[in-house]
Amino acid sequence: MRVPARLLPLTAAVAAPALLTGCFAATGGSGGAEGKRVRVAMMQPPRSGLSPLTDDAFKLSRWATAETLVTLDEDGDAEPALATEWRQHGRSWTFTIRDGVTFHDGTELTPRAVVNSLTEAATAAPKPRILDGVELTAEADGDTVVVTTATADPLVPQRLSSPQLSILAAKAYRGKTVNPVGAGTGPFELTKVNGTSSATLDRYDGYWGGRAKAPGIDVRFVPDGTARAAALRSGEADIVEAVPVSQAALLDQDLVTEVPMPRTNTLYLNTRKGPFKDPALRAAAREAVDAESIVKGVYEGRADVAKGLLGPALPWAAELRGPVRHTEAGDPDGRTVTIGTFTDRAELPEVAATLQQQLQKAGFRVKLDVREYAAIESDALAGEFDAFILSRATVLDSGDPAAYLYSDFSSDGSFNISQLADGAVDKTLRAASRTATGEARREAVMAAEAAVLRTDAAVPLLHERVIQGDAASVVDAAHDPRERELVTVDTYVK
Known part of the structure; x- marks a missing residue:
C-alpha cells in the first residue's frame, strides 16, 4: 500500500508587518452582502502547504472550504455533515453519505471518494494525530461507507469530525502531495495559495448547504500580533484572529470578543x-x-x-x-x-x-x-x-x-x-x-x-x-472556542 509523503512546498516568505498596509487593497467592494469579500488576518502561516493531514487542516475548516463526515455541537456530540446518519456494529461503523454534494472541481461526492480520502489519511506517514493508536480502514458499501477499527472504538464519529479527516476530491491526492485547491465541498472554494503569504477563496455556488452570503474570502497570514491588531484598527481587515492580550485593551472593546x-x-x-x-x-x-x-x-x-x-x-x-x-x-x-x-x-x-x-x-x-x-x-x-x-x-x-x-x-x-x-x-x-x-x-x-x-x-x-477582533461591519462571524469555524456560509460584510 502506498504511504504518501504529504508536504506541499512552501515558496513565499511570511509577510512582514511593514508590508501589511494595503495588503487587502485590491479586494472588497461596495454595497451589501453581495459586494464585499471578507478580509481575514490570520496568525500562523501554513506549515505544510495547507495539507489537510496536518494542523493546516484547521485553516481549511475555518475558511469553510473543506468539510468532514461529521460535525460537533457545543457539547462535543456528533452531528450530521457529509454523512447524514451512522450506526455501530461491533468494530465497524456504517455512515450514510449525503446525496447531491459536489466537490469544487465538479465531481460528485460518492462513497468511493470518501473511502479514498480516509484511506489516504489512515496510510499517511505520519498519520493525522487524531488517528494516534487507531488502526482504521474504510470501504464502500452501496450508498454507505463502512469504517472499521482494530478494536471497538466508541469515538469513531467524533474522530471523523476532525478537520484532518476532511473529504477532498480525488485530484487532491495526485503525486506526493495533498493539494486542497479546488478540491473541497464547502461554501467557499480555495482558488489560490500564495505560499505563506496569502490565500484566496471564492464562493462556490453549487454548495449543498445553500449559497454563501459573502462572495469570497481574502486571507493574509500575519504572524506579528501588533500588525494584526493594527489591521483591525485601520480598517484593512474585517476579521482578526488571535488578538494578543497586549493589543486587546487598545482596541474598541465593542470589536473584541473573548471566549x-x-x-x-x-x-x-x-x-x-x-x-x-x-x-x-x-x-x-x-x-x-x-x-x-x-x-x-x-x-x-x-x-x-x-x-x-x-x-x-x-x-x-x-x-x-x-x-x-x-x-x-x-x-x-x-x-x-x-x-x-x-x-x-x-x-x-x-x-x-x-x-x-x-x-x-x-x-x-x-x-x-x-x-x-x-x-x-x-x-x-x-x-x-x-x-x-x-x-x-x-x-x-x-x-x-x-x-x-x-x-x-x-x-x-x-x-x-x-x-x-x-x-x-x-x-x-x-x-x-x-x-x-x-x-x-x-x-x-x-x-x-x-x-x-x-x-x-x-x-x-x-x-x-479566544480573543477575536471583528469590524463593526461584520455580520455573523463565528466565535468558536475549538477554532474550527471562523467564516461561515452566513458571514458577510455590510
Missing part, C-alpha cells in the same frame, strides 16, 4: 534525557512555577490559572478532578536547563522570560531558545529541549480530550514533547479511549489527567481565551 477556550498553556518537561529525567527535579520545577503571576503580568488577567490540563471550557473537568500525589521536590543545585518556545503566539516569549526568572530563583540556570514555530517544532518533537512551552488545544481534533491526552502523553503518541513513556499513564489512556461516551468516559479522562500530572511531565500554567 474561554479548550486551550492550555503548558510547560512540557523532557522525561527521557537531561535534568528533568529526574522526577525530583521535575517536581522542583513545578513548585517553582507561579502561574497566577503569569496570568496577571503577561495575560493582563485575560486567561484562567490552570488547575489541571483541562480548563473551564470543559466545566465537568473541575467537578471530577481530585487531588494528585506528586513526587517530593529535589534540589536543582544550579543545573542548567534550556527552555524552548515560539514567537507565533505573542505572549509565549514573555511567558518564557517569566518562567526563566522563576526557575532561576528556585536554583536552576535557565537558557531560552525562541524561534518561529515552523523552525522549532521538529526539535521540540525530537526532545531536543529540556523543557518546552506550548499553547495546546485540548479538544481540537475530536471534541474529546482523550485524543489529546493520548497524542501528547502516551508512549507512542505523535506529539509527545515530554518524551513520556510510563506504563501506568498508558494504561489509563487506553482505558479512557475505550470507554463509551458519557459520564463514565469523563471520569476515565480525569483519571488519565491525574496519572499524567503525577509524573510532572507537564506543568499546566493557564487556560487561554
Whole structure:
C-alpha cells in the first residue's frame, strides 16, 4: 500500500508587518452582502502547504472550504455533515453519505471518494494525530461507507469530525502531495495559495448547504500580533484572529470578543534525557512555577490559572478532578536547563522570560531558545529541549480530550514533547479511549489527567481565551472556542 509523503512546498516568505498596509487593497467592494469579500488576518502561516493531514487542516475548516463526515455541537456530540446518519456494529461503523454534494472541481461526492480520502489519511506517514493508536480502514458499501477499527472504538464519529479527516476530491491526492485547491465541498472554494503569504477563496455556488452570503474570502497570514491588531484598527481587515492580550485593551472593546477556550498553556518537561529525567527535579520545577503571576503580568488577567490540563471550557473537568500525589521536590543545585518556545503566539516569549526568572530563583540556570514555530517544532518533537512551552488545544481534533491526552502523553503518541513513556499513564489512556461516551468516559479522562500530572511531565500554567477582533461591519462571524469555524456560509460584510 502506498504511504504518501504529504508536504506541499512552501515558496513565499511570511509577510512582514511593514508590508501589511494595503495588503487587502485590491479586494472588497461596495454595497451589501453581495459586494464585499471578507478580509481575514490570520496568525500562523501554513506549515505544510495547507495539507489537510496536518494542523493546516484547521485553516481549511475555518475558511469553510473543506468539510468532514461529521460535525460537533457545543457539547462535543456528533452531528450530521457529509454523512447524514451512522450506526455501530461491533468494530465497524456504517455512515450514510449525503446525496447531491459536489466537490469544487465538479465531481460528485460518492462513497468511493470518501473511502479514498480516509484511506489516504489512515496510510499517511505520519498519520493525522487524531488517528494516534487507531488502526482504521474504510470501504464502500452501496450508498454507505463502512469504517472499521482494530478494536471497538466508541469515538469513531467524533474522530471523523476532525478537520484532518476532511473529504477532498480525488485530484487532491495526485503525486506526493495533498493539494486542497479546488478540491473541497464547502461554501467557499480555495482558488489560490500564495505560499505563506496569502490565500484566496471564492464562493462556490453549487454548495449543498445553500449559497454563501459573502462572495469570497481574502486571507493574509500575519504572524506579528501588533500588525494584526493594527489591521483591525485601520480598517484593512474585517476579521482578526488571535488578538494578543497586549493589543486587546487598545482596541474598541465593542470589536473584541473573548471566549474561554479548550486551550492550555503548558510547560512540557523532557522525561527521557537531561535534568528533568529526574522526577525530583521535575517536581522542583513545578513548585517553582507561579502561574497566577503569569496570568496577571503577561495575560493582563485575560486567561484562567490552570488547575489541571483541562480548563473551564470543559466545566465537568473541575467537578471530577481530585487531588494528585506528586513526587517530593529535589534540589536543582544550579543545573542548567534550556527552555524552548515560539514567537507565533505573542505572549509565549514573555511567558518564557517569566518562567526563566522563576526557575532561576528556585536554583536552576535557565537558557531560552525562541524561534518561529515552523523552525522549532521538529526539535521540540525530537526532545531536543529540556523543557518546552506550548499553547495546546485540548479538544481540537475530536471534541474529546482523550485524543489529546493520548497524542501528547502516551508512549507512542505523535506529539509527545515530554518524551513520556510510563506504563501506568498508558494504561489509563487506553482505558479512557475505550470507554463509551458519557459520564463514565469523563471520569476515565480525569483519571488519565491525574496519572499524567503525577509524573510532572507537564506543568499546566493557564487556560487561554479566544480573543477575536471583528469590524463593526461584520455580520455573523463565528466565535468558536475549538477554532474550527471562523467564516461561515452566513458571514458577510455590510
